[in-house]
Amino acid sequence: MAETRARVSHYLLLWLLLAPALLWLFGLIVMPHLDLALLSFRERVGPGEYAFGLAQYRTFFGEPLYWDVFVRTALISLVATALTLLLAFPIAWTIAKLTRGRLSALLFAVCLIPFWVSETVRTLGWMILLRETGVLPGLLVTLGLTEAPIEMLYHDATILVGLVYTSLLFMVVPLYGSLESLDDSLIEAAYDLGGNGLTVLRTVVIPHALPGITAGCIVVFMLTLGNYLTASLLGGKNSLWFTEQIYTQFITRFNWEQGAAFGFLLLALSSAMVWLGLRLSGQRFSDVMSRT
Amino acid sequence: MIPSLPRPWWLKLATVLFVLAFLLFLFMPLATVAAFAFNDAPYPAPPWQGFTLDWFIGNDALGRTGLFRDEELLGSILTSLLVASWVTLLSLVIGTTNAFLMERMRFRGQGLLSLLMLVPLVIPGVILGISILAFASRVADLLGDLFGWEVEFLRPGLPLVVLGQISYLIAIATLTISARLKRFDRTLEEAAYNLGASRLAVLGTITFPYLQPALLGSAAIVFLMSFENFNTTLMLVGADSPLTVMMYGRMRDGATPVLNAVSVFLMVASAALALLLMRGDDRQSR
Numbered sequence: 024m025a026e027t028r029a030r031v032s033h034y035l036l037l038w039l040l041l042a043p044a045l046l047w048l049f050g051l052i053v054m055p056h057l058d059l060a061l062l063s064f065r066e067r068v069g070p071g072e073y074a075f076g077l078a079q080y081r082t083f084f085g086e087p088l089y090w091d092v093f094v095r096t097a098l099i100s101l102v103a104t105a106l107t108l109l110l111a112f113p114i115a116w117t118i119a120k121l122t123r124g125r126l127s128a129l130l131f132a133v134c135l136i137p138f139w140v141s142e143t144v145r146t147l148g149w150m151i152l153l154r155e156t157g158v159l160p161g162l163l164v165t166l167g168l169t170e171a172p173i174e175m176l177y178h179d180a181t182i183l184v185g186l187v188y189t190s191l192l193f194m195v196v197p198l199y200g201s202l203e204s205l206d207d208s209l210i211e212a213a214y215d216l217g218g219n220g221l222t223v224l225r226t227v228v229i230p231h232a233l234p235g236i237t238a239g240c241i242v243v244f245m246l247t248l249g250n251y252l253t254a255s256l257l258g259g260k261n262s263l264w265f266t267e268q269i270y271t272q273f274i275t276r277f278n279w280e281q282g283a284a285f286g287f288l289l290l291a292l293s294s295a296m297v298w299l300g301l302r303l304s305g306q307r308f309s310d311v312m313s314r315t
Numbered sequence: 316m317i318p319s320l321p322r323p324w325w326l327k328l329a330t331v332l333f334v335l336a337f338l339l340f341l342f343m344p345l346a347t348v349a350a351f352a353f354n355d356a357p358y359p360a361p362p363w364q365g366f367t368l369d370w371f372i373g374n375d376a377l378g379r380t381g382l383f384r385d386e387e388l389l390g391s392i393l394t395s396l397l398v399a400s401w402v403t404l405l406s407l408v409i410g411t412t413n414a415f416l417m418e419r420m421r422f423r424g425q426g427l428l429s430l431l432m433l434v435p436l437v438i439p440g441v442i443l444g445i446s447i448l449a450f451a452s453r454v455a456d457l458l459g460d461l462f463g464w465e466v467e468f469l470r471p472g473l474p475l476v477v478l479g480q481i482s483y484l485i486a487i488a489t490l491t492i493s494a495r496l497k498r499f500d501r502t503l504e505e506a507a508y509n510l511g512a513s514r515l516a517v518l519g520t521i522t523f524p525y526l527q528p529a530l531l532g533s534a535a536i537v538f539l540m541s542f543e544n545f546n547t548t549l550m551l552v553g554a555d556s557p558l559t560v561m562m563y564g565r566m567r568d569g570a571t572p573v574l575n576a577v578s579v580f581l582m583v584a585s586a587a588l589a590l591l592l593m594r595g596d597d598r599q600s601r
Contacts, residue, residue: 040416043409048431051482052438055450059442062449114337117330130334137341139585141543143562144578148344150566151351151575156360158347188340241437249439252545252559256566266441266546273445273550283449286442297437309430 056290063284079284089268089285096265097292099179100247103186107194107243108236110187115198120207131199138192146256149185150176153257177259185253190246194239201235202228237304241297248293265289349582352575359572370576382576391561392577395542398473398557402480402541403534409481410488410533411526417489418496435483444550447479472553479547484540488533495529535592539585 066076083089118131137145152158153175160172175181205228213223229236254264269289272282301308351359355367357379367373373381382388417429435443448471455469468474499522507517523530545559552560562574 037416037420037422040412040420041422043412044416044428044432047409047413047482047485048428051447051478052431052435055446056438056442058450058453059446110337113330113333117334121330133338134341136589137345139539139589140345140578140582141559142545143543143559143566144348144581145344147562147566147574147578148346148348151347151359152344154360156358158361161361188344191341245437245439249441249546251441251549252563256563266439269441269445270549273448279449282445286445289439290442293437293439293442309433 059283059286062280063287065280067280079281080288082281083284083288092263092268093265093288093292095263096248099182099186100244103183103190103247104240104244106183107187107190108240111191111194111198111239115195115202118195119199119202119205120210134195135192142189142252145189146185146253149181149188149257153181176257177261179258182254182258182262182264185257186247186250189250189253190243193242193246197235197238197242198232199235201232205231233304234306237300237306241300244296244300245293248289248296345582348575348578351572352579354572357571358569359575370572379571380573382573382580385573388558388561388573388577391556391558394473394555395557395559398476398480398548399538399541401477402484403538405477405481406484406488406537407530407534409485410492411530413485413489414492414496417493432486432489435486438483440483440544440546441550443482444479444547447475447482447547448550451475451478470553471551473555475551475553476548476557479551480541480544483547484537487540488537491533491536492526492529495526499525532592535588539588 063079064075064077065073066078068074083093114134118127118134122130150157153160155172155174155176157175160169160175163169164172209227209231210223213227218226249266251264251266251270254262255267258264265285266289269282269285272278272285297308300306348359352370353366353368355364355369369379369381371381372383373379374384413432417425417432451469455466458464458466458469503521503525504517507521512520543559545563548557549560549563556564558577562577565574
């Protein structure tokens with residue numbers, strides 16, 4: 024008797040705990056994305072009449088504008104990810120290996136501070152700094168480097184600066200974590216065995232930090248690909264960013280079928296890059312995600 | 316560095332210079348935003364015209380609407396606070412039940428479920444937004460067709476914003492709380508049971524006090540991420556705009572330094588939250 028009761032109460036508890044998890048994952052993640060997929064394959068044949076079809080995807084591949092913007096967004100995101108890694112690695116290395124104790128903790132904390140403030144505020148800062156009447160163009164004139172103030176907003180380079188800036192945190196934290204755990208004596212041993220800086224970096228440091236590098240790159244790529252705020256404010260009307268196309272279709276034109284197809288293509292690209300990143304570095308998804 | 320390795324002076328100098336340049340890069344935008352909140356000019360642009368508090372306390376008589384007189388902006392801050400409170404509450408409750416589910420229970424399909432719980436973290440925010448928007452509308456239409464119900468909360472608006480934000484913030488809460496629960500020493504609970512404590516008493520006096528730092532920490536992170544969220548929120552807003560969406564709209568139109576004033580306010584609030592969190596950590600480690 025007691026055993027059955029214990030068993031019943033165990034199952035009751037299990038289902039009580041499972042219910043919120045399933046509600047969350049199926050109600051807010053799985054079903055909405057299945058629905059999005061269905062929506063993207065829905066073709067409008069008449070008023071209020073729909074049929075299965077590939078019209079939205081044909082539009083995407085047939086219209087060079089959409090395809091160009093898609094490729095452009097992917098390429099800029101890749102470049103932004105690479106730049107973020109190049110910038111964040113020396114900083115993470117300095118915090119983890121070149122400084123000790125209080126200084127190291129202080130430097131780490133200082134690097135995180137800007138990210139406590141909203142992306143909107145940080146973007147506002149860049150706009151004030153870079154626009155034609157802004158701080159930096161004015162400074163260049165004062166220094167005599169340019170004759171008249173130049174417009175530094177609305178270039179691809181501006182978008183890159185904004186994206187790298189906004190992504191740094193997500194690279195520095197996992198990199199720091201993986202470099203911190205690298206035993207100093209391994210590096211010393213590598214030097215003792217006659218390695219120079221470059222070989223030590225390539226054969227000791229990078230292999231050890233690979234999980235951190237992968238985690239950082241995956242998250243940064245995903246975030247830049249899906250970024251809307253930075254790209255549209257720093258890139259202006261000509262930023263030609265793919266999330267803007269999704270927004271236009273969904274909210275401005277109310278063409279949800281087309282927007283769903285674009286959304287799905289972006290999701291596919293993002294997932295493919297995550298998968299590729301994991302494959303290339305030989306990492307497991309759950310290990311990588313627990314680092315970020 | 317590794318103290319046993321000699322480094323030439325130029326490399327040391329280069330490191331220091333690099334770190335300084337990096338810090339300049341990090342703080343320049345924030346310092347600029349803060350400085351121009353106090354500039355006595357109608358637009359946040361140089362040159363410096365003198366110090367003023369107009370953008371905080373100015374009223375219409377001056378021709379400048381300061382932050383504390385800008386009803387629209389103050390309303391959007393309240394909206395954001397309301398959304399963030401709901402999001403924090405829901406994420407913490409579900410994050411906690413998830414942590415107990417994954418750490419204390421064993422069932423079939425557990426591995427798959429734990430993998431699925433990480434998926435929201437690699438879906439771009441815009442996609443989370445549109446998929447929830449489309450799905451909610453479909454459900455609302457269905458309920459309307461079948462029963463003639465008008466389900467307002469499934470249409471774009473604050474309840475949908477809350478749903479959109481928790482869809483990925485629950486994952487973050489789950490990770491933080493699970494990580495702490497995993498390190499918990501179960502013998503403490505067993506000892507309490509042996510001493511005759513009930514299940515609820517053990518949860519209340521042993522397990523939850525132990526989890527408290529993780530709960531507070533994830534509450535702060537979730538609250539902040541909700542308050543700052545833009546991508547998902549933008550797709551789901553109705554008539555009431557949270558602060559980030561409101562600021563975005565004004566930034567596109569070229570705003571007055573009142574936005575700088577809001578930003579200063581946000582910086583101070585974030586700093587206060589960070590300090591509070593660090594003090595909490597200190598007390599814990601003591």
